[in-house]
Amino acid sequence: MPGNAPAGDAHPHNHGILGKFLKLAGAQWVRDGLHTLFMIVLARKSVGDYGGFMLAFGLGQFILFLGEFGLNQPLVTSLSRRYARTGEILAQYTVIKAVLFVAGVAAVVGVALQQGYDEGLVMLVLVISLGVGLEPLSGTFFVACRVRGRQDQEALIRAVAALLGYGWAFGALLLGAGPVWMGLFKVVENTANLVGGAFAVLRWEHLAGLNLGRKALARIWGTTKNGLEFLIMALAAITYNKSNLFFLQNAGGQEAVARYSATWELVDGVSVLVCSLLLSNVLFPLFARLWKTGRDEFHRLAKVSAQWLLALALPLVFVLAAESDRLIGLIYGPAYADAVWMQKYLAPTVLCAFVHNLAAYLMLSQGKQRLLLFIYLAGLGLNLGLCAALIPAHPLAGAAVAILLTKAAVAAATVGYCQKTIGLFTLKTLLPILVASGLGAVLYLGLAPFVPREVAELGAIAPMLALLARLWRARRVRGLAPGDPGRGMEKP
Template identity: 25%
Template sequence: MSHAWGLGLAQVVGAGASALLLPVLTRVLGPDAYGQWSLVLVLISYVLPWTDLGVARGIIRFCPTYDTSDARLNVYRTVRRFAFMVSLSMGVLLAVLSPWLAQIAIGDAADWHLLCLIALLFPLEALFRVGTAFVQAEERLAHYARISTGRHVGELLLLTIAALLTADIAWLLLARIISLSVVVAWILYAGRRQLATQRSDWSLAPIRQFVGFGLPMIPAVFVWALIMSADRYMLKMWSSVSDVGLYNVADILALMLINWTRPINGVLQPKLANLRSTNVAESERYIRISFRWLAVLMAPCAVFLATMGRPVITLLSGAAFADAAHALPWLALGYVIIGLTNPLYHVVYLRRGGFAFLWLYGAALAVNIALNAVLIPQHGLSGAAFATMAAFLAYAVGLFALALPNEQRMIAAESMALVKIAGSAGVAALVMATASSHGHLAVIAGALAGGIIFFILMLVLRVIHRHEIRELLIPVRSWLRPRKGPEQ
């Protein structure tokens, strides 16, 4: 497990690199144009989950059950071909309907060319999802981390160049297409030797099985995308596009909390898929340890954002975006809640599939829309952020209700650790808040001091243990002293 977490640290570098794009886009585009770009990204989040009809999730769930490598490779070839044909058909349909859909989704039929560019992402995204899902199912975690990091860093470089050369959103989309094309070509090239010896066997059986498992989750993901975007559309309706841009800045910074959980969550679902039928005790150990470490990783970061949000946003995006800090405390709390539910999410999803999440996400969406309608007209950004946090909390309560009694007991057993973590985070918050109004150097010093104090308290209170830290550092030592051998 420690080796898997260490390999996942590479994903933090990639996703963190993407956040470096924030100062470029916000300063070049300004609040209004950046708000428009945010709406385009929301539209992409609506349509791209449909590209593979859920077969990528089926690969993670069922590929480990095949006995031989040849059987896994053969089914991978089959579902990859299926996903490509389906996504290509969807992309063509989106391009044909682009003049009509542009008016609905973006607000201007003249932006139909943006939808045509999004259509080009369809087959690329499908191949990326299927390719990375197979790598995860095989537990080739180092390769998966390299792919993920490569995509994030590539997008960072190309989007930065495009934003500096022009403020045209079409060029930003084109940069994203080029970046994804390179990564997909890398995936296909890396797997060509393995697939060269496999016979072509077009069978509908694995497709039906994989789609049957993964497809029900797509409507649930769509509803989840509505939760993530309802506040933006309602801010545009009752406020302005510039407020959408401000909210998106706060949301991106708060999402960095989830970024710190990637070393755990990036490998948790495929690992549990392999263990759930072979070693139940080991899977329970994964859940307990991951839940505790998720809280330890996210708590100091959430405190940092809540107490030092304004100087950080001003430093990154300029004074025009400083008011985005009003949304940060509630969004940070919301993403902490979501991060803590991830181990339980993987367990419930692997056992019950996507149908269970349809009503759960729907209930969270209803909470979000109702609170947005009440709070945005009076409280603006902070009201939208509170509505999102409340929706996440409703989702967490529902997810806990879906868990089995033994799973609920496992999570409840860690409640005392959560109390210790919250108390230590409060101490760190006092240190950071004291430094937040004394300039950028004081902000950095306060953040470092608060983080150090927090982790010292974690060791003193025995929330984390020295042997766990030593285990987590095993991959770092192996990178410093590389040894020849097969990839873990």
């Protein structure tokens, strides 16, 4: 029956979280690896072209976020209902996303024209927006795969589509094509995703009735109204994440955007891997279902996830900050020297992203989207004020500080709510992390004057890595279900 749990997840503790995450992570690594390589080659070839691409992607993200976050979260909830009419639901959301796609592309191009961008940059914004805007349409069908626990199908399709898209990108780059021709790679990639996702889902027997009959069309407006809070929430979130780029373009031009984006690609890439794949695509469907079917398991999984995410984030933040000179220099070269010190500012946003996104998905699972919307709107107001105050006088430093303070404030609000209602962090889960962090700090400060920096940095993260290994062994020793990280570490 549509909406029931997939067969492999029948037992409440047998979620298969790790296996599903690794399948999606494999496809994401293929795409992100190709994307990173392409952008690095482009960045080394031309700072201006790289800045133009990053600005175009920043505008295109508005369309992506509206369709993905703005509609995929209520779509998960709708498909998770016991007697959900899956075909009808998918048809409704596809129509809504198609309308948003057209309106979004028109709006983004209008913004580019209003900002006075030159013709080449406007055309690049158009093709990137078309390509990025197709992703939410394919995402509708991928959500159905996730709810059924078929992340393996989604992973295969995404990997093949990435190879096709970036094959186009590298081919155009090698042939010396202009930025607009190169930018068509996103259209190629996401057209393949859309075709593959639709084909995979439409093969299922219970979707044979997929249609847009009169009743389905009549419900589209109702679905749109019900999702309005999510749409506004998504718009607020993507605006406060990207607005510093537009202030930076006006204050420092495409080269300033390029230097900021060099470090943001590294920092945000780490956040996206966990927040998009693990939290959005694997844990959120579980949280949404468990809130309805098993509150004790919901609380247990939330606390275990919080402990793992915090323990994972801290060493990542340290490495990104401590190794910023080598990472930027090795990847982008001497033209991006300003990105080195900016990465030290931006590295803590990884921690903010990990804990905030977990808290946000927990709030959505509990139906607290209105409160989350208020938090996002407050974050947007704070961010616009910080950008206006800081970026004109100090473009690069202002852009980095504005996004860091905004993300910290939003994370404090969402985690604070979940701490109050769920008890997300307890002394039992926090104490080992605090001890490992303190020991790492002592080792780093004690070793740094006497040994090569690599040894001191390894000493800094070794206690946290040992803690993560111990938590993993505890999971295995206690006979936990495969793919269920940390069951038994803490009772709700």
